[in-house]
Amino acid sequence: MKYNSKWLCGILVSLFVPSILLASTFSSLSIAQAQTTISSFQSVNYPDRYIRHKGFIGYIDPIQSDLDRSDASFILVPGLADKRYFSFRSVNYPDRYLRHQNFELRLHKPDGSDLFRNDATFKIIPSLQGEGGFSFESVNYPGYYIRHQNFRLYIHRMDGSELFRKDSTFILKPGLSF
Numbered sequence: 363m364k365y366n367s368k369w370l371c372g373i374l375v376s377l378f379v380p381s382i383l384l385a386s387t388f389s390s391l392s393i394a395q396a397q398t399t400i401s402s403f404q405s406v407n408y409p410d411r412y413i414r415h416k417g418f419i420g421y422i423d424p425i426q427s428d429l430d431r432s433d434a435s436f437i438l439v440p441g442l443a444d445k446r447y448f449s450f451r452s453v454n455y456p457d458r459y460l461r462h463q464n465f466e467l468r469l470h471k472p473d474g475s476d477l478f479r480n481d482a483t484f485k486i487i488p489s490l491q492g493e494g495g496f497s498f499e500s501v502n503y504p505g506y507y508i509r510h511q512n513f514r515l516y517i518h519r520m521d522g523s524e525l526f527r528k529d530s531t532f533i534l535k536p537g538l539s540f
Contacts, residue, residue: 400537420467420515435539441483
Protein backbone atom coordinates (compact mmCIF):
# COMPACT_ATOMS: atom_id res chain seq x y z
CA MET A 363 0.00 0.00 0.00
CA LYS A 364 1.45 3.39 -1.01
CA TYR A 365 1.01 6.51 1.10
CA ASN A 366 1.64 10.03 -0.05
CA SER A 367 4.05 12.25 1.84
CA LYS A 368 1.32 14.69 2.96
CA TRP A 369 -0.50 11.83 4.68
CA LEU A 370 2.72 10.61 6.30
CA CYS A 371 3.60 14.10 7.52
CA GLY A 372 0.07 14.42 8.90
CA ILE A 373 0.41 11.11 10.75
CA LEU A 374 3.82 12.08 12.13
CA VAL A 375 2.51 15.46 13.26
CA SER A 376 -0.63 14.01 14.81
CA LEU A 377 1.32 11.34 16.67
CA PHE A 378 4.53 12.72 18.03
CA VAL A 379 6.38 15.70 16.63
CA PRO A 380 7.25 18.41 19.16
CA SER A 381 7.16 21.98 17.89
CA ILE A 382 10.89 22.37 17.42
CA LEU A 383 11.61 19.21 15.41
CA LEU A 384 11.61 20.38 11.81
CA ALA A 385 11.32 24.16 11.82
CA SER A 386 8.07 25.34 10.25
CA THR A 387 7.32 22.14 8.32
CA PHE A 388 5.45 20.55 11.22
CA SER A 389 3.14 21.79 13.94
CA SER A 390 3.43 21.47 17.70
CA LEU A 391 2.56 18.52 19.95
CA SER A 392 3.32 17.68 23.55
CA ILE A 393 6.24 15.65 24.84
CA ALA A 394 3.69 13.36 26.55
CA GLN A 395 2.38 12.30 23.13
CA ALA A 396 5.90 11.52 21.94
CA GLN A 397 6.47 9.27 24.92
CA THR A 398 3.36 7.15 24.49
CA THR A 399 3.14 6.33 20.78
CA ILE A 400 4.44 2.94 19.68
CA SER A 401 5.76 3.00 16.13
CA SER A 402 7.46 0.74 13.62
CA PHE A 403 9.57 1.76 10.63
CA GLN A 404 9.23 -0.02 7.28
CA SER A 405 12.08 -0.02 4.76
CA VAL A 406 11.04 1.84 1.61
CA ASN A 407 13.03 -0.38 -0.76
CA TYR A 408 12.37 -3.66 1.09
CA PRO A 409 8.74 -3.16 2.16
CA ASP A 410 8.53 -6.60 3.78
CA ARG A 411 11.29 -5.53 6.26
CA TYR A 412 11.22 -3.28 9.31
CA ILE A 413 13.82 -1.69 11.57
CA ARG A 414 14.30 -4.04 14.51
CA HIS A 415 16.89 -5.22 16.99
CA LYS A 416 18.01 -8.83 17.07
CA GLY A 417 20.63 -9.86 19.60
CA PHE A 418 20.81 -6.11 20.45
CA ILE A 419 22.06 -5.31 16.92
CA GLY A 420 20.05 -3.22 14.42
CA TYR A 421 18.64 -4.91 11.31
CA ILE A 422 15.83 -4.67 8.84
CA ASP A 423 14.04 -8.01 8.81
CA PRO A 424 10.74 -9.53 7.71
CA ILE A 425 8.31 -9.75 10.60
CA GLN A 426 7.13 -13.30 11.20
CA SER A 427 6.65 -13.83 14.94
CA ASP A 428 5.50 -12.07 18.10
CA LEU A 429 9.16 -11.60 19.06
CA ASP A 430 9.87 -9.97 15.68
CA ARG A 431 6.89 -7.62 16.19
CA SER A 432 8.16 -6.64 19.64
CA ASP A 433 11.74 -6.17 18.40
CA ALA A 434 10.43 -3.90 15.61
CA SER A 435 8.42 -1.62 17.91
CA PHE A 436 9.81 1.58 19.42
CA ILE A 437 8.62 4.63 21.25
CA LEU A 438 10.10 7.87 19.96
CA VAL A 439 11.06 9.86 23.03
CA PRO A 440 12.57 13.33 23.28
CA GLY A 441 16.22 13.10 22.28
CA LEU A 442 18.51 12.07 25.10
CA ALA A 443 21.09 14.66 23.97
CA ASP A 444 18.75 17.34 22.61
CA LYS A 445 15.00 17.51 23.28
CA ARG A 446 14.43 19.03 19.83
CA TYR A 447 15.12 15.62 18.30
CA PHE A 448 14.36 11.98 19.11
CA SER A 449 15.67 8.76 20.56
CA PHE A 450 14.26 5.31 19.77
CA ARG A 451 13.31 3.49 23.00
CA SER A 452 12.70 -0.23 22.65
CA VAL A 453 9.22 -1.48 23.58
CA ASN A 454 10.34 -4.92 24.75
CA TYR A 455 13.50 -3.62 26.46
CA PRO A 456 12.22 -0.26 27.75
CA ASP A 457 15.51 0.53 29.49
CA ARG A 458 17.40 0.41 26.14
CA TYR A 459 17.75 2.71 23.15
CA LEU A 460 18.96 2.39 19.59
CA ARG A 461 22.31 4.11 19.31
CA HIS A 462 25.21 4.02 16.90
CA GLN A 463 28.55 2.68 18.07
CA ASN A 464 31.40 2.37 15.60
CA PHE A 465 28.79 3.37 12.98
CA GLU A 466 26.65 0.25 13.71
CA LEU A 467 23.18 0.53 15.23
CA ARG A 468 22.82 -1.33 18.52
CA LEU A 469 20.34 -1.50 21.37
CA HIS A 470 22.06 -0.45 24.61
CA LYS A 471 21.26 0.69 28.13
CA PRO A 472 22.27 4.29 28.81
CA ASP A 473 25.63 4.52 30.57
CA GLY A 474 25.20 8.13 31.72
CA SER A 475 27.75 9.52 29.26
CA ASP A 476 27.31 12.42 26.86
CA LEU A 477 28.63 10.11 24.13
CA PHE A 478 25.76 7.66 24.67
CA ARG A 479 23.15 10.44 24.71
CA ASN A 480 24.53 11.88 21.45
CA ASP A 481 24.84 8.45 19.80
CA ALA A 482 21.18 7.74 20.64
CA THR A 483 19.71 11.03 19.34
CA PHE A 484 18.51 11.55 15.76
CA LYS A 485 16.88 14.27 13.69
CA ILE A 486 13.81 13.09 11.81
CA ILE A 487 13.79 14.68 8.37
CA PRO A 488 11.63 14.27 5.27
CA SER A 489 12.74 11.35 3.14
CA LEU A 490 16.10 11.63 1.40
CA GLN A 491 14.43 9.70 -1.41
CA GLY A 492 11.85 12.46 -1.86
CA GLU A 493 8.77 10.24 -2.27
CA GLY A 494 7.36 10.03 1.24
CA GLY A 495 8.73 8.53 4.38
CA PHE A 496 11.43 9.80 6.68
CA SER A 497 15.17 9.63 7.20
CA PHE A 498 17.07 9.79 10.50
CA GLU A 499 20.21 11.94 10.80
CA SER A 500 22.69 11.48 13.62
CA VAL A 501 22.99 14.59 15.80
CA ASN A 502 26.65 14.02 16.62
CA TYR A 503 27.61 13.04 13.06
CA PRO A 504 25.76 15.58 10.89
CA GLY A 505 25.30 14.28 7.36
CA TYR A 506 25.29 10.65 8.57
CA TYR A 507 21.97 8.83 8.36
CA ILE A 508 20.54 5.54 9.55
CA ARG A 509 20.61 3.22 6.56
CA HIS A 510 20.61 -0.48 5.91
CA GLN A 511 23.32 -2.34 4.05
CA ASN A 512 23.07 -6.12 3.67
CA PHE A 513 20.06 -5.81 6.02
CA ARG A 514 22.21 -4.48 8.93
CA LEU A 515 21.66 -0.94 10.22
CA TYR A 516 24.44 1.63 10.28
CA ILE A 517 24.95 5.35 10.15
CA HIS A 518 26.74 6.32 6.95
CA ARG A 519 27.57 9.61 5.33
CA MET A 520 25.19 10.51 2.51
CA ASP A 521 26.94 9.61 -0.74
CA GLY A 522 24.34 11.12 -3.08
CA SER A 523 23.39 7.82 -4.72
CA GLU A 524 19.83 6.70 -5.37
CA LEU A 525 20.59 3.47 -3.48
CA PHE A 526 21.69 5.40 -0.39
CA ARG A 527 18.54 7.54 -0.50
CA LYS A 528 16.36 4.41 -0.64
CA ASP A 529 18.38 2.55 2.02
CA SER A 530 17.98 5.50 4.41
CA THR A 531 14.24 6.07 3.95
CA PHE A 532 11.62 4.47 6.19
CA ILE A 533 7.84 4.60 6.30
CA LEU A 534 6.20 5.32 9.65
CA LYS A 535 3.77 2.57 10.66
CA PRO A 536 1.71 1.90 13.77
CA GLY A 537 3.69 -0.22 16.21
CA LEU A 538 3.71 -3.90 15.31
CA SER A 539 3.73 -5.13 18.91
CA PHE A 540 0.47 -5.65 20.74
